[in-house]
Amino acid sequence: MTDNAGAWVPSARQVERDRYRRRRTRRRGLVAAASTVVVLGVLVIAVVSAPGWDRVQQTYFDPAMARESVGPVAEAFVTNVELFLIAEVMILALALVVAVIRVAPVPALMPLKILATVYTDVLRGTPTILVILLVGFGLPALQLQGVPESRFVLGLIALTLSYGAYVAEVLRAGILSVHPTQWASGRSLGLSYATTLRLVVLPQAVRRVAPPLLNDFVSLQKDTALVSAIGLVEALRAAQVITQRNFNFTPYVVAAVFFIVATIPLARLTDWLSLRAARRDSGAA
Amino acid sequence: MLTMTNPIRRASVLLSLAALAFAVGCAPTEESTSDSDPAQTTSSLADCTPEQLDLYKDGTLTVGTDDPAFEPWFKGDDPTNGKGYESAVAYSIADRLGFSDEEVTWTKVPFNTSYQPGKKDFDFDINQISITKARAKAVTFSNPYYSAAQAVVALEGSDFAGATSLAELKDAKIGAQVGTTSLEAIDQIDPTANPSVYDDTTAATKALENGQVDALIADLPSAYYITAAVIDGGTIVGQFQPQTGESEQFGLLFSKGNPLVSCVNAAIDSLEEDGTLADLEEKWLSQTTGVPELS
Amino acid sequence: MAFLSVRQVRKRFGTNDVLRGVDLEVEAHEVVCLIGASGSGKSTLLRCLNLLETVDDGVIELDGVEITDPQAAVDAVRRDVGIVFQAYNLFPHLSVLDNVALAPRKVRGTPRRDAERAGTELLGRFGLTDKADAHPDALSGGQQQRVALVRALAMRPRVLLLDEVTSALDPLLVGEVLEAVRDLKREGLTIVMATHEMSFAREVADHVVFLDDGLVVESGPAEEVLTTPSDPRTAAFLARSLRTGEKRSGFGTIAG
Numbered sequence: 001m002t003d004n005a006g007a008w009v010p011s012a013r014q015v016e017r018d019r020y021r022r023r024r025t026r027r028r029g030l031v032a033a034a035s036t037v038v039v040l041g042v043l044v045i046a047v048v049s050a051p052g053w054d055r056v057q058q059t060y061f062d063p064a065m066a067r068e069s070v071g072p073v074a075e076a077f078v079t080n081v082e083l084f085l086i087a088e089v090m091i092l093a094l095a096l097v098v099a100v101i102r103v104a105p106v107p108a109l110m111p112l113k114i115l116a117t118v119y120t121d122v123l124r125g126t127p128t129i130l131v132i133l134l135v136g137f138g139l140p141a142l143q144l145q146g147v148p149e150s151r152f153v154l155g156l157i158a159l160t161l162s163y164g165a166y167v168a169e170v171l172r173a174g175i176l177s178v179h180p181t182q183w184a185s186g187r188s189l190g191l192s193y194a195t196t197l198r199l200v201v202l203p204q205a206v207r208r209v210a211p212p213l214l215n216d217f218v219s220l221q222k223d224t225a226l227v228s229a230i231g232l233v234e235a236l237r238a239a240q241v242i243t244q245r246n247f248n249f250t251p252y253v254v255a256a257v258f259f260i261v262a263t264i265p266l267a268r269l270t271d272w273l274s275l276r277a278a279r280r281d282s283g284a285a
Numbered sequence: 286m287l288t289m290t291n292p293i294r295r296a297s298v299l300l301s302l303a304a305l306a307f308a309v310g311c312a313p314t315e316e317s318t319s320d321s322d323p324a325q326t327t328s329s330l331a332d333c334t335p336e337q338l339d340l341y342k343d344g345t346l347t348v349g350t351d352d353p354a355f356e357p358w359f360k361g362d363d364p365t366n367g368k369g370y371e372s373a374v375a376y377s378i379a380d381r382l383g384f385s386d387e388e389v390t391w392t393k394v395p396f397n398t399s400y401q402p403g404k405k406d407f408d409f410d411i412n413q414i415s416i417t418k419a420r421a422k423a424v425t426f427s428n429p430y431y432s433a434a435q436a437v438v439a440l441e442g443s444d445f446a447g448a449t450s451l452a453e454l455k456d457a458k459i460g461a462q463v464g465t466t467s468l469e470a471i472d473q474i475d476p477t478a479n480p481s482v483y484d485d486t487t488a489a490t491k492a493l494e495n496g497q498v499d500a501l502i503a504d505l506p507s508a509y510y511i512t513a514a515v516i517d518g519g520t521i522v523g524q525f526q527p528q529t530g531e532s533e534q535f536g537l538l539f540s541k542g543n544p545l546v547s548c549v550n551a552a553i554d555s556l557e558e559d560g561t562l563a564d565l566e567e568k569w570l571s572q573t574t575g576v577p578e579l580s
Numbered sequence: 581m582a583f584l585s586v587r588q589v590r591k592r593f594g595t596n597d598v599l600r601g602v603d604l605e606v607e608a609h610e611v612v613c614l615i616g617a618s619g620s621g622k623s624t625l626l627r628c629l630n631l632l633e634t635v636d637d638g639v640i641e642l643d644g645v646e647i648t649d650p651q652a653a654v655d656a657v658r659r660d661v662g663i664v665f666q667a668y669n670l671f672p673h674l675s676v677l678d679n680v681a682l683a684p685r686k687v688r689g690t691p692r693r694d695a696e697r698a699g700t701e702l703l704g705r706f707g708l709t710d711k712a713d714a715h716p717d718a719l720s721g722g723q724q725q726r727v728a729l730v731r732a733l734a735m736r737p738r739v740l741l742l743d744e745v746t747s748a749l750d751p752l753l754v755g756e757v758l759e760a761v762r763d764l765k766r767e768g769l770t771i772v773m774a775t776h777e778m779s780f781a782r783e784v785a786d787h788v789v790f791l792d793d794g795l796v797v798e799s800g801p802a803e804e805v806l807t808t809p810s811d812p813r814t815a816a817f818l819a820r821s822l823r824t825g826e827k828r829s830g831f832g833t834i835a836g
Contacts, residue, residue, distance in 0.1 A: 035301050055402040055541075059423060137488070140495040149497055151481065185669035188630050189683035189735060190659040199682060203673045231460055231481035231492050241482060244464030247400040247423035 062250045069242045069251035076238035077258045083156060083224040083234070088217055090160040095167035100197065102168070103175050116168075123165035129226050132158040136230030155227035163220050170213050174205030211277065214270040218263045225259070235259070330555055333548035334383050340545070341408050346384045348375050349394030349407035355486055356510045357569050358413060364391045370506070370569035371411045374430050377561055381552035396464055399538055400424050408545055410538040413504065415466040425541055428550045429534030430562060435470045436508035436576060437522040438493065438501040445499050448522050450580040460489050460498035467502040470527040474502075490515045504533075506570045523579035583608040583770060584629070584739055589638035589648075591624050598624045600794035601638065606739070606772055606787075611765050613781040613802070614774040616791035617817060622774035623666075625791070626741045629772065630663045642739070659687055662737030666744040668728040670716040676703065676727050677712040680734045687735065695734075702730045706760050722753030726760055733764070740764065742773035778821055782806050790814045 010018070047053065101109055101116045123131065135158035139147050148154060178201045186196030206213075228237035235258055239251035341347045350371065353362045360368035367376045367386070379389045392407050399410045400423050409427065416426045437454065439446045445457045454474045460481035461468040471480045481498050483489035486507065492498045494516050503511060505524050512519035527533045537553075539546045556562045586604035590597070599621045606612050614622040627633040629640060631647065631654050640648045647657045671679050680699035684690040690698070703712055706726045716724055725745055732740060742761065746754040758780050764771060765784050775781055781788055785802040790811070798805055798814045809815045 039301050052403060059402045137491045137495060140497055141491075149495075151497060181665065181667060181669045182671065184627075184632055185665065185671070188632060188658055188663045189731070190655045190687040191683060192655055195686050199686065200671055204671075207673060228482070229484060229488065231483050231488065231497065233479055233482050237463065237482050240463050241468060244396070245417070245469065246419040248419075249401075 058248075060249045060253055062248055065242075065246065065248045065250035066254050069239060069254050072238045072242065073235050073251060073254050073258060076233055077235040077255075077262075079152070079232065079234045080221070080224040080259075081262065083152070083159065083227060084217070084221045087156055087159045087163065087220060087224075090156065091163045091167050091220070094160055094164035095171050098164065098168035099171035099175060102172055104193075104197075120165045120168055123161055124169065126162070128159070128162045128223050129229060131162045132226050132229055134158075135161065136227075151227070151230050151232040155224075155230060155232055159220065159223065159227070163216060163223075166216050167213060170209050170216065171205065174209035175201055177208055178204045208277065211270050211274040214266055214273065218266050218270070221263050221266070222259055328547040328551050330381060330548075330551045333551060335388065338382070338545060338548060341406065342390075344388060346379045346382070346389045347392055347407045348379075348389060349392050349399065349405075349410035350412045351396050352393040355507065356514060357506050365389075368569075370431070370565055371413070373565045373569060374556075374562070375411050377556055377565070378549060378552045381555055382548060402541075405540040408539075408543075409549060412538070413465075413507070413535050414538050416534050416536040423541060425539040425543055425546050426536035427539065427546055428553045429536050430553055430556075431535040431566070433466075433504040433506065433533050433535060434524045435467055435502055435527050435533070436505040436524045437579065438503060438508045438511055438519055439499060439522050440493065440496075440516075441518045441520045443499060446520055446522060448579070449577070451525060454500060454522075457499035458497070459500050459502060460492055461502045462486060462489055465504070466527055466533055467504060470502055470525075473525070473528060486511065486515070490519075493519070505576065509570075509576075521576050523577045525579040582606060583610075583643055584772070585639075585641045586625070586629070587639045587641075589625070589628060589640060590636045591621075591628060591633060592636055598794050599628070599635075602791070602794070602796055604789060604796065604799075606770060608770055609768040610786045611771045611773070611784050612787045612789060613785035614772065614789050614791055615776075615778070615781060615817070615821075620791040621794045622791055623743050626663060626743050626772065626774060629739070629741055630661050631657055632663075655687065659735055660738045661741060662732035662735055662739070663741040663743065664725070664728045664732050664745050666747050668716070668721075668724040668748075670724055670727055670731070672716050675713050675715055676708065676719070679716065679727060680731045683731070683735050699730070699734055702734055703727075705763075706730055707756075720753060721749045722756045725749060725753075725757045729757070729760055729764075739770045739772065742771060742775070744774050744776065746775070746777060776821065778806065778818065790817065792817070
């Protein structure tokens with residue numbers, strides 16, 4: 001039996017089929033390459049041959065300007081990275097608490113529930129830039145003891161408040177999407193409500209909402225630039241300073257590249273998680 | 286061998302073709318660009334009449350400035366009333382060129398958009414813009430209409446309010462508005478903490494009031510306005526001349542290569558010669574005299 | 581007094597009276613099968629026994645203690661009353677062994693190592709040794725249902741409730757699950773099960789209870805109720821399920 005299997009030689013018909021498939025693959029590759037080259041080529045020519053192209057090139061893609069700005073922008077971008085890395089942890093913690101308060105059927109939590117609902121409603125509806133301005137200028141204006149005066153910390157608080165509301169709703173949707181039989185299953189084994197939530201429901205909920213959640217984080221990474229409104233010099237503001245000194249937009253393009261490069265790893269991770277979730281749902285995992 | 290009429294494939298080919306057609310179909314719009322720099326040439330005022338000028342809108346002088354328009358450059362956030370230094374200067378220039386006050390219209394131009402490449406929707410922009418060589422690569426500036434000193438603003442009684450030299454400000458947290466020479470001038474203090482950079486005067490003064498910064502740098506007239514009208518208990522610590530290698534002067538901003546600048550320069554020169562500019566400065570910016578110099 | 585005693589239990593969902601005064605007595609080490617058409621109240625009764633549903637009236641006692649008392653320690657009752665659902669309801673994010681060891685660790689406080697050793701042993705008894713590290717979605721329906729049984733057993737319940745544990749399974753997989761139940765009976769576990777498998781009920785049940793429209797219509801020794809039913813409704817139901825039951829491939833050959 002095994003000998004027979006090892007000695008299998010494809011039939012003539014199969015050889016012909018394989019050959020046809022290879023040819024077809026090659027042809028498809030050529031068509032894809034050719035159409036890409038033609039469409040992109042025409043687009044590039046159309047842009048480059050435009051009468052304003054020289055000015056656009058000077059203003060947005062000036063190599064000398066890029067060299068001058070890449071250092072200061074990179075230095076300032078460290079602030080963005082610190083902002084979003086710390087904010088992401090704080091957002092997850094806040095969102096988890098808010099989401100759990102909103103779903104937990106505990107009467108004693110009623111005042112907190114109302115608070116959590118108002119929080120998500122208000123913060124989701126408020127533009128992030130406004131939250132940053134209110135927290136960044138409003139909180140210190142209260143002159144209360146213990147209010148941080150660091151613009152970095154204030155920016156962090158504002159981003160956490162703003163994004164916490166979104167992420168809380170994502171997590172809440174995730175918790176509600178876990179089938180009630182999972183609750184029943186956990187509770188029937190004698191697990192308490194809290195334990196069932198923590199060990200049975202939340203892990204499934206988080207897994208399910210991971211892609212949209214990471215998508216929010218990609219958006220957060222870009223929104224760290226908004227903290228410049230309260231005077232913190234991050235990458236975009238650093239670029240703006242150089243831009244306005246020279247009336248040349250190249251530093252903005254440099255800053256954009258930094259933001260793009262920083263979001264790509266998260267974007268790929270999101271894709272991968274979505275793919276895995278899709279595969280698992282179809283039962284092929 | 287096998288020809289399949291696959292609707293998806295056909296659709297995708299059409300899509301690619303559409304993208305192509307779009308790219309080709311974007312007809313270029315003409316933009317007049319001349320390489321000679323008209324800023325170097327100054328016309329005789331006699332040759333400059335509204336009929337002869339190449340204007341954004343025929344028969345009208347369109348002047349841009351930012352919104353809101355701050356004092357003492359403008360008065361009551363209304364550029365059209367001829368009050369405030371820049372408003373008065375703009376109307377005087379228009380007058381020399383033969384425009385009546387009614388033939389001057391104002392348009393709101395955020396600082397950011399004033400120097401964007403491409404067609405502008407104003408003849409010139411007047412917005413406390415400092416003339417520098419680097420900026421002159423992107424836009425055309427008129428001759429200067431004001432020479433500004435920089436000033437340090439702090440809260441009365443604060444640690445830095447009594448400073449008599451820039452060196453004493455080294456440990457202060459310092460803020461300025463983005464895009465201003467004031468921001469560059471901070472380098473002369475070389476503070477230990479990174480400077481804070483704000484979008485506008487409102488945000489910067491808010492930070493000063495909150496104690497988030499110890500001192501603001503602004504041009505002297507703006508500094509005067511901030512202490513007089515915006516915040517309570519603000520004081521001008523002193524003034525200093527920025528050492529950016531070029532004298533700190535405000536110019537009108539034109540789109541790169543706009544020939545209109547030569548006639549406007551003729552108007553500015555005549556206002557300078559007959560003492561009109563000095564009078565206007567005396568009228569709108571006189572409060573700024575007597576501010577101590579910071580060594 | 582019986583080990584598990586149900587007296588005049590009522591349950592209503594909205595305007596739908598699902599249980600309309602059910603009485604049931606289960607002695608220790610006894611296997612009781614609940615039979616009846618879908619919607620007759622079998623599942624609801626089991627869920628009430630596990631306190632997943634709150635009764636609207638009546639009393640349930642376990643070993644002389646009223647568990648329907650609102651002040652009863654719900655989680656403690658559930659420790660003693662295990663339940664296995666029709667749709668297995670395994671935790672998809674945990675391995676088979678973690679599914680089994682979770683409750684002993686978190687509820688009984690058993691150290692992880694001990695809980696896993698006991699779990700591995702139980703899995704072995706049900707032929708699942710090689711599946712310990714697998715995730716539920718990699719298992720067949722029959723395997724998943726056996727894991728669900730093991731998960732319930734790991735808590736060492738005093739009563740095991742089985743809610744149509746074979747209904748969701750491919751006929752070919754029914755046998756392996758029933759075989760597992762047979763083993764549990766041999767060990768003397770007290771079992772209350774809702775089932776559609778009439779011949780299995782005849783084989784393992786000490787008592788059979790026929791529910792119809794939220795009431796116990798007939799109950800008694802398996803042989804008596806299934807062979808010579810006294811109530812015409814029981815007879816009609818049996819005749820119907822015999823006809824459909826024949827269409828299913830006989831589990832006996834696989835299980836036997």
